[in-house]
Amino acid sequence: MKKIIIPFICLALALTYMTGCSSDKNSSSAKNDAAPQSATTAATLPPNINPDQESARVSTLKNFFKSRSITLNEKVLRFSFDDAQMKYAGFEISSDKDGLSDIAVGDTVENIEYKSKTGLTAYVSAVNKRNVSVDYTKCKYYSLRLIKGDCKDVVLHLPDKIGWDSTAEKIRKTYGNPTNEETDDKGNTVLTYYKEDKSINESYSMELVTDENGIIELSITFKSIQ
Secondary structure, three states: OHHHHHHHHHHHHHHHHHHHHHHHHHHHHHHHHHHHHHHHHHHOOOOOOOHHHHHHHHOOHHHHHHHOEEEEOOEEEEOOEOHHHHHHOOEEEOOOHHHHOOEOOOOEEEEEEEEEOOOOEEEEEEEOOOOOOEOHHHOEEEEEEEEOOOOOOOOEEEHHHEOOOOOHHHHHHHHOOOOEEEEOOOOOEEEEEEEEEOOOOEEEEEEEEEEOOEEEEEEEEEEEOO
16 A cells, blocks of 8 residues: 555655746746846937936927936037036037136136037037136036037937937927027028026027028027026
């Protein structure tokens, strides 16, 4: 009788072991199935673009006042920025530094010129918000004007994925009717969008100069309002 019972006991133990392994495998499989979800979320961004860069790229004009950022060659330039961030975006100062070495408290300096190696020209306006006189590298820049010129190698992303190749028609379709629209002396269309937030006493303006091929000049200014 014992000879008959022992094989059945061994078989029962073997089945129990196999059931346990199957359960472990299912548990492991469930964990593996869950893990790729976060990886997939991260993978939705293009390579080498972090969430902050993608936020600047796909932000809308409606919340641009809050996001305060554009991207140049996937590098975020966030207002208010400074000399270090201009260098990060690929620019070097080309203005005469002599007049920028002693900016008094509360003073502003306009049209500080920067150049990129790709030929893009930028002009910034700086304000000294410190309690002592400082040079321009210690000041924050509240205004940026970009002139495309012959530059072809710098990718620009504005809110709602507007870029260098966006025509006036596309900009109107994306951003809506501008606050102001006019034609300059060269026949280019100038679109200006303006918004102010009295709760924080600030405003922004975005001016886009366009020809038949897209944007040729861009100006963005954030400043205090009374």
